[in-house]
Amino acid sequence: MIKLEAINKTYQVGGSPLRALCDVSLQIEPGEYLSVMGPSGSGKSTLLNMIGLLDRPDSGRYWFDQVATEELNEERRAHLRGENIGFIFQSFHLINRLTAFENVELPMMLAGQPVKQRRSAVTDVMAMVGLSDRASHKPNQLSGGQLQRVAIARAIVMRPRLLLADEPTGNLDSHSGGEVIDVIEKLNQDGITLITVTHDQQLGDRARRHIRMVDGMIDSDHNAHIKGSNIKSSQTKISDIKSVDIDSADTEDKKSDDATI
Amino acid sequence: MRLFDQLVFNRQLFMRHRVRTVLLLLAVSIGVASVILLTSLGEGARGYVDREFSALGNRILIVLPGRKETTGGGPPIYGASPRDLTLEDANALGRIPGVLAVAPIIAGTTTIAHSNRSREVITLGSTDAFFTVRQLNVGMGRLLSARARTEPLAVCVLGVKVKRELFGSRRALGQWVRVGDRRMRVIGVLEERGESLGLDMRDMLVIPVRTAEQLFDSPGLFRILLDIAPSADSDKIQEQTLRVIRKRHDGEEDVTVISQDSMLAAFDNILATLTMAIAAISSISLLVAGILIMNISLISVSQRRKEIGLLKAIGASSRQIKQLFIGESLLLISMGSALGISVAFALIFVFAGLWPSFPLQPPTWAVPAALLVAFGTGLVFSIMPAKRAAALDPVLALRGLQH
Numbered sequence: 001m002i003k004l005e006a007i008n009k010t011y012q013v014g015g016s017p018l019r020a021l022c023d024v025s026l027q028i029e030p031g032e033y034l035s036v037m038g039p040s041g042s043g044k045s046t047l048l049n050m051i052g053l054l055d056r057p058d059s060g061r062y063w064f065d066q067v068a069t070e071e072l073n074e075e076r077r078a079h080l081r082g083e084n085i086g087f088i089f090q091s092f093h094l095i096n097r098l099t100a101f102e103n104v105e106l107p108m109m110l111a112g113q114p115v116k117q118r119r120s121a122v123t124d125v126m127a128m129v130g131l132s133d134r135a136s137h138k139p140n141q142l143s144g145g146q147l148q149r150v151a152i153a154r155a156i157v158m159r160p161r162l163l164l165a166d167e168p169t170g171n172l173d174s175h176s177g178g179e180v181i182d183v184i185e186k187l188n189q190d191g192i193t194l195i196t197v198t199h200d201q202q203l204g205d206r207a208r209r210h211i212r213m214v215d216g217m218i219d220s221d222h223n224a225h226i227k228g229s230n231i232k233s234s235q236t237k238i239s240d241i242k243s244v245d246i247d248s249a250d251t252e253d254k255k256s257d258d259a260t261i
Numbered sequence: 262m263r264l265f266d267q268l269v270f271n272r273q274l275f276m277r278h279r280v281r282t283v284l285l286l287l288a289v290s291i292g293v294a295s296v297i298l299l300t301s302l303g304e305g306a307r308g309y310v311d312r313e314f315s316a317l318g319n320r321i322l323i324v325l326p327g328r329k330e331t332t333g334g335g336p337p338i339y340g341a342s343p344r345d346l347t348l349e350d351a352n353a354l355g356r357i358p359g360v361l362a363v364a365p366i367i368a369g370t371t372t373i374a375h376s377n378r379s380r381e382v383i384t385l386g387s388t389d390a391f392f393t394v395r396q397l398n399v400g401m402g403r404l405l406s407a408r409a410r411t412e413p414l415a416v417c418v419l420g421v422k423v424k425r426e427l428f429g430s431r432r433a434l435g436q437w438v439r440v441g442d443r444r445m446r447v448i449g450v451l452e453e454r455g456e457s458l459g460l461d462m463r464d465m466l467v468i469p470v471r472t473a474e475q476l477f478d479s480p481g482l483f484r485i486l487l488d489i490a491p492s493a494d495s496d497k498i499q500e501q502t503l504r505v506i507r508k509r510h511d512g513e514e515d516v517t518v519i520s521q522d523s524m525l526a527a528f529d530n531i532l533a534t535l536t537m538a539i540a541a542i543s544s545i546s547l548l549v550a551g552i553l554i555m556n557i558s559l560i561s562v563s564q565r566r567k568e569i570g571l572l573k574a575i576g577a578s579s580r581q582i583k584q585l586f587i588g589e590s591l592l593l594i595s596m597g598s599a600l601g602i603s604v605a606f607a608l609i610f611v612f613a614g615l616w617p618s619f620p621l622q623p624p625t626w627a628v629p630a631a632l633l634v635a636f637g638t639g640l641v642f643s644i645m646p647a648k649r650a651a652a653l654d655p656v657l658a659l660r661g662l663q664h
Contacts, residue, residue: 045656049655049656052574054573054574054655054656055654055656074578074579074580075578075579075580077578078573078576078577078578078579078581079576079578081574081575081576082575082576082577083576087574087575089659093567093570093571093574093659095568095571096277097273097274097276097277098273102273106572106575107575107576109262109263109266109270110262110572110575110576110577110581111262111576112262112263112266154575155575158576
């Protein structure tokens with residue numbers, strides 16, 4: 001599904017070049033559950049942005065579903081990203097002026113889908129993350145765990161096949177962090193390819209495949225518990241996923257200042 | 262992204278930043294309203310002058326003594342003292358076919374006195390035709406009769422102001438007044454009427470032309486007014502006038518003929534140019550509004566870096582981001598323009614009530630021109646912020662970092 005070949009990326013940091021990615025090659029099959037770990041500045045986030053088509057490599061090749069992405073123009077890349085890739089960020093990145101419902105609706109709106117279709121899809125995913133009753137709330141009326149679940153709903157509303165999570169629990173306490181993990185792992189069990197970038201060893205260990213990065217290179221790449229039974233066909237539709245039952249105690253309230261936009 | 266969705270998205274944005282939105286709307290609407298109001302002021306002035314001219318008489322030729330054109334070369338050593346225009350010239354002009362009436366005018370200043378009151382007054386010596394040509398009506402008594410063309414009658418017609426100052430509310434008709442060194446009987450008072458082309462008919466004294474000739478001891482006419490039949494060709498009569506004068510003045514063409522049409526055309530020209538200039542000046546306020554939009558959009562881009570980054574991450578292309586920002590400006594301008602147009606027309610309506618003699622008339626091109634300038638500047642000035650937004654690196658923008 002994803003094939004990276006000798007990807008290089010260098011940033012200019014304060015005048016001196018910083019090699020964020022150095023000859024990275026990686027292949028990811030549909031339905032995999034990957035964790036990317038490593039010290040700060042090791043290139044984890046760059047790799048994630050590269051896979052998420054937010055960044056372009058200086059050299060190297062990247063095939064997404066046999067599509068050579070480096071040949072696509074910005075327009076096509078945006079389209080590919082919108083259709084196939086969902087993002088979850090550490091600081092949620094919800095738009096404050098919009099309700100939870102409207103935040104989730106945003107990707108479909110950008111894709112120009114009709115209102116009726118949007119309404120049913122958003123209602124579905126809101127139920128899936130257990131927030132049906134919070135649809136009309138603004139982000140400042142929601143707790144951190146709820147915000148991240150709204151963000152997950154937004155990430156999957158377009159039924160992407162790849163979910164990229166950048167420190168998804170970084171701003172959450174352990175209880176709501178656990179809920180968030182439950183939701184995204186359930187999505188993975190139902191067929192979505194999941195890549196998590198994290199500092200959290202516990203979260204990283206939950207993945208089946210562990211990638212460790214050091215200095216822009218893949219230091220180690222191994223499968224933790226090779227059951228393989230969970231790797232399903234990527235044809236599985238999100239619509240098949242049942243609502244994830246979440247204890248809606250929602251006691252968490254730890255919100256970072258930049259939790260929302 | 263659908264247009265409707267973009268409108269909804271922008272509406273939410275405007276609701277969120279109410280103060281910013283209101284200020285921008287105000288800037289745009291003031292610009293649009295000022296273009297419309299100021300151009301209607303210019304156009305109103307043009308209409309006012311047009312009406313003044315038609316009040317002067319339907320079609321008039323004015324014959325002045327002396328030539329206004331430059332002739333020959335070298336300095337006029339012997340002087341080109343113009344021959345006077347005389348009453349006989351006026352009578353000859355009256356025989357031109359197509360000329361309905363001829364009003365010779367002798368003008369001067371005299372002292373008019375009644376009992377112990379006296380004042381200086383502009384005195385016009387003319388005939389009964391003068392009143393027809395200038396479309397003046399009698400308020401009290403009667404006007405000069407046809408006899409005034411040939412006889413030095415000792416009668417006079419007063420403007421209302423002169424009457425008021427000399428007689429107050431007392432009866433003036435039939436009274437004797439002293440005009441210069443002569444005694445004359447007041448036979449009429451003119452109807453109250455506003456100023457007409459700088460000549461305040463309220464503050465005038467009109468006496469028979471022959472009387473004026475004796476009073477001022479001069480056969481020279483100040484000017485001759487010719488009233489032309491509506492069906493006649495003004496240019497042709499102008500030519501004939503010059504021919505008649507040339508014949509009578511030994512081949513010298515020493516008069517100037519001004520047609521009302523040419524004066525009107527000159528005024529029209531001046532005022533139309535003035536209106537355009539006013540429009541250009543008022544467009545500057547729209548330019549200022551445009552720059553304001555650009556500044557605020559730029560601030561908005563840097564404030565919304567994360568949002569832009571996010572939109573890109575969830576599938577918005579650079580083109581869509583650009584579209585969002587330009588759409589935002591255009592929407593503001595549409596609303597501001599609508600507001601400005603309504604305000605302008607409301608004010609024009611109010612002015613029409615307050616000041617009916619000088620109605621503001623928005624020229625037909627005012628609204629399109631204002632809209633063109635508003636949208637033009639809005640578009641030009643929103644392209645830069647939109648480009649900047651579209652060029653944001655989503656990764657850095659999401660982290661809230663600068664490049």
